[in-house]
Each structure stands twice: as C-alpha cells, then as structure tokens.
Amino acid sequence: MPRADDLEAALRGLTPVAPALDRDRLMYQAGRASRAGAGRCWAIAVGLLAVALAPLTIRMSLNRPEPRGQRMVVRVPSTAPQPLPHQPMPPPQPPLPYDQPPYLTEERGDHSPDVTYFRAEKSVLRWGLDGLPSSPAPPVPVRPADPLPRVRGRF
Amino acid sequence: MMSPETLAELVDRHGPGLTLYARQWCATAEDVVQDAFVKLAGEKPVPQRVVPWLYRVVRNRAIDAGRAERRRRHYETRAAGRSPSWFTPGADSAIDGQVATAALLALPPEQREIITLHLWSDLTFEEIAAVARCSTSTAHRWYAAGLAALRERLNVHAASR
Structure with a gap:
C-alpha cells in the first residue's frame, strides 16, 4: 500500500471515467442559449416599454382634455384722438375760390358757354350745391362776326 | 460571448x-x-x-x-x-478504481469534495475555497483530514485482500 505522500500520487494516477457527454448536442444547445440571450434582451426591452406606456395610454384616453381657447393679451397702441380743449367753432367761411387754370380765369374775360359750364361743374364737384352761383350767369351776348372787308374791288 | x-x-x-x-x-x-x-x-x-x-x-x-x-x-x-466506479478500470495506478470510489464515498462530503477538486480537477486551494465557499485554511485542513481518512481506509482494504 502506498505511503501518505505516495497515496496522493497514486490517487492522481486514477483516471476519471470519461463522461458520456453528447458533444454535438451540447454545442447545439450552447448555440441556442447564446442566441436566446440576445432575443431575451429585446423581449425584455419591448415588454418594459409596453408596460410603461400602457398606463399612460389609458390615462390619456380617459382624461382627454377639452380644447380650450387660449387667452391672449394683445397690446395695441391707442389711436383715439385726445380731447382738445373746447373752442368755439369759427364762423363758416365762404368757399374759397378753387384753383383755376389760368386760361379759365375771369381776368381773361372768357365767357363762352363751354367755359361757363365747365366752371360750374368743377364748382359743384368741389363744393356741392353750395358751389353753384346764386343766380344764373348772365347770357353772354353773342356779337355777330365782323364782315370781311371787301378788298376784291380794290385790286 | x-x-x-x-x-x-x-x-x-x-x-x-x-x-x-x-x-x-x-x-x-x-x-x-x-x-x-x-x-x-x-x-x-x-x-x-x-x-x-x-x-x-x-x-x-x-x-x-x-x-x-x-x-x-x-x-x-x-x-x-x-x-459504478468513478475511475477507469485498469488504469496505471497502484489503487483499484472501485476501491478508491468506495473509499471516497465513505468520506465526509466536504472532505471528499476538496480532495476531488484538488487531485482530479487541479484546482488550487484558493480556487477550491471560492468554489466550496470556505476559507483557504479550511480547505487545507479538510484536504489533509480527508487524505488521512483515505489512507486509513485503503490500508484496511489492503489488509483485507
């Protein structure tokens, strides 16, 4: 029988029975296990997101807020005229003579019917009925044209 | 991975x-x-x-x-x-595999575990302590006690042959 020191060496000399491991089956299952881990991570992540979103979805569907008008304060600068101190109204002034082109002024002494009508029309357009003359304009005398001098017999 | x-x-x-x-x-x-x-x-x-x-x-x-x-x-x-025997029969050893198996099974479990890990798995006593969740000195102590028990048991078997 071996001694104490030799006992250890003798025991080491014993070869364990080879395990009846199905190597191919083991490698196949190991490969499945390694891939199943990755799929499980995704499944866990999706599950957590679904669990986190479910109460929020239910709450939003049940407590749907009514649309409310938004209250806004808009500051607009005041354009209202400031009240002026009370002043007596000035007496109405007679209508001012409108600007007339120089060729229609009375200084030129043009009293043809067309010019008179034109003046009246402009006055009404500017001043209204107040622009009409108080009395009709006097008829413009039509002077007969001077006969042409007879010069034929002189040549 | x-x-x-x-x-x-x-x-x-x-x-x-x-x-x-x-x-x-x-x-x-x-x-x-x-x-x-x-x-x-x-x-x-x-x-x-x-x-x-x-x-x-x-x-x-x-x-x-x-x-x-x-x-x-x-x-x-x-x-x-x-x-059944834990060891291959006819191995080049001075101890019969079946006898060694019986002697190991007769040991207290903690001693048998440490002897197995040290002799046939080549783990150090630090690694054995981590596996068995004990201190290194405890692993040493159990190993020595188990080896002494094996020696005694194998001597008995040797005398009975």
Whole structure:
C-alpha cells in the first residue's frame, strides 16, 4: 500500500471515467442559449416599454382634455384722438375760390358757354350745391362776326 | 460571448473532472455538467474565472439534483454499494478504481469534495475555497483530514485482500 505522500500520487494516477457527454448536442444547445440571450434582451426591452406606456395610454384616453381657447393679451397702441380743449367753432367761411387754370380765369374775360359750364361743374364737384352761383350767369351776348372787308374791288 | 472553439476546449479539458465532481452528489452527473456548459454559453459577459465558475455551477446543480433523487428514492443509503466506479478500470495506478470510489464515498462530503477538486480537477486551494465557499485554511485542513481518512481506509482494504 502506498505511503501518505505516495497515496496522493497514486490517487492522481486514477483516471476519471470519461463522461458520456453528447458533444454535438451540447454545442447545439450552447448555440441556442447564446442566441436566446440576445432575443431575451429585446423581449425584455419591448415588454418594459409596453408596460410603461400602457398606463399612460389609458390615462390619456380617459382624461382627454377639452380644447380650450387660449387667452391672449394683445397690446395695441391707442389711436383715439385726445380731447382738445373746447373752442368755439369759427364762423363758416365762404368757399374759397378753387384753383383755376389760368386760361379759365375771369381776368381773361372768357365767357363762352363751354367755359361757363365747365366752371360750374368743377364748382359743384368741389363744393356741392353750395358751389353753384346764386343766380344764373348772365347770357353772354353773342356779337355777330365782323364782315370781311371787301378788298376784291380794290385790286 | 464565448466562441465555440473555446467552449469545446473547455468541455474536453474539464468535462471529466466536472463529471467526477458532480458524481459526489447525484447520479445524473453528465446532465448536470452539460447544463453548466450550456449556461456558460449563454452568459454575458463571460465570467472572468471560467473554471471556478463552472465548478460552482456544477456543485449547485448537482446538489439540487441529488436532493431530487433522494426524494424519489433512498439514493444515498444504497449509493456506496451500487455506485459504478468513478475511475477507469485498469488504469496505471497502484489503487483499484472501485476501491478508491468506495473509499471516497465513505468520506465526509466536504472532505471528499476538496480532495476531488484538488487531485482530479487541479484546482488550487484558493480556487477550491471560492468554489466550496470556505476559507483557504479550511480547505487545507479538510484536504489533509480527508487524505488521512483515505489512507486509513485503503490500508484496511489492503489488509483485507
């Protein structure tokens, strides 16, 4: 029988029975296990997101807020005229003579019917009925044209 | 993730030692070892110290499997008499494999575990302490006590031959 020191060496000399491991089956299952881990991570992540979103979805569907008008304060600068101190109204002034082109002024002494009508029309357009003359304009005398001098017999 | 080549190398190198280690607690040692390797393949990240991790997983699963077996039948009471040899017959050793198996089964479980891990799995006492969850000095003490008990038991067998 071996001694104490030799006992250890003798025991080491014993070869364990080879395990009846199905190597191919083991490698196949190991490969499945390694891939199943990755799929499980995704499944866990999706599950957590679904669990986190479910109460929020239910709450939003049940407590749907009514649309409310938004209250806004808009500051607009005041354009209202400031009240002026009370002043007596000035007496109405007679209508001012409108600007007339120089060729229609009375200084030129043009009293043809067309010019008179034109003046009246402009006055009404500017001043209204107040622009009409108080009395009709006097008829413009039509002077007969001077006969042409007879010069034929002189040549 | 562990490559298939690394896993295959681990199976070839540590499969027999792991199976012998698992046989201390259960009769389905191969299944326990295979489950441990499959679990290792699914580990992310890979454990830093793979070999002690494997022995730790095998230990836990073998103990669970042994408990399940004892619930089904009185495995432990009949194990010593009916257990097949843990060692290859005709090996080049001064001790018979069947005798060594019986002597190991007669040891207290903690001594048998440490002797198995040190002699046939080549784990250091630091690694054994991590696997068995004891201190290094305790592992040393149990190893010495187990070796002394084996010597005594094998001497008895030697005298009876």
